[in-house]
Amino acid sequence: MATMKIKNGDTVKVIAGKDVGVEGKVIAVDKKNGKVKVEGVNIVKKHTKPSVANQNGGIVEQEAFIDASNVMYVHNGKPTRIGFKVENGKKVRIAKKTGEAVD
Numbered sequence: 001m002a003t004m005k006i007k008n009g010d011t012v013k014v015i016a017g018k019d020v021g022v023e024g025k026v027i028a029v030d031k032k033n034g035k036v037k038v039e040g041v042n043i044v045k046k047h048t049k050p051s052v053a054n055q056n057g058g059i060v061e062q063e064a065f066i067d068a069s070n071v072m073y074v075h076n077g078k079p080t081r082i083g084f085k086v087e088n089g090k091k092v093r094i095a096k097k098t099g100e101a102v103d
Contacts, residue, residue, distance in 0.1 A: 004031050004068065005082035005093065012071040013079045014041055023074060027063065035065035042066045075102060 006012060010026045019041045028037035044064045050057035072079040073095070080097040093102040 003084075004029060004034070006036055006068055006071065006073060011074045012036070012038060013074050014038070014066070014070060015072050015079070016070040017042070017066060026071075028065070029068075030065055033065075034068045036068050036071060037063050037065050038071065039063065073102070075100070 006026055006029060008026055008029055011023060012026055013023045014020055022038075022041055024039040024041050026036050027039055030036070040063070042064045043061050046060050046062055048054055048057050048060050054060075073082050074080075075095040075098065078097065080095045082102065083094050083096050084091055085094050085101075086092075087101070094100065095102055
C-alpha cells in the first residue's frame with residue numbers, strides 16, 4: 001500500500017458512511033490496514049467486564065476505526081486531497097487545492 005496521507009492530529013471531514021459531513025480530529029492511525037480513528041465519528045458500544053480500572057463495568061461508548069478513503073483532509077476550512085512534493089531535499093505533504101505545504 002502507498003504511504004498514508006493522513007496523520008495523527010489532522011483535521012478531517014467524513015465523506016462517506018453513516019457520519020458523512022462530520023469534521024473531527026484524527027486520534028489514531030492504523031497504517032497496516034489503512035484505517036483511521038476520528039473524534040466523535042463511528043461511535044460503537046462496547047460491553048466491558050468489571051476490572052481494576054473500571055469497577056462497575058457496563059456499556060462504554062467509544063470511537064471505532066473507519067477506512068482512510070472515507071475521510072478527506074481539511075485545509076483552511078475546506079476539504080482537499082493531499083499530495084507529496086520534495087522541497088529542499090525533504091518530502092512534504094501539500095494540499096492539492098492550494099498547493100501550499102501542510103506540515
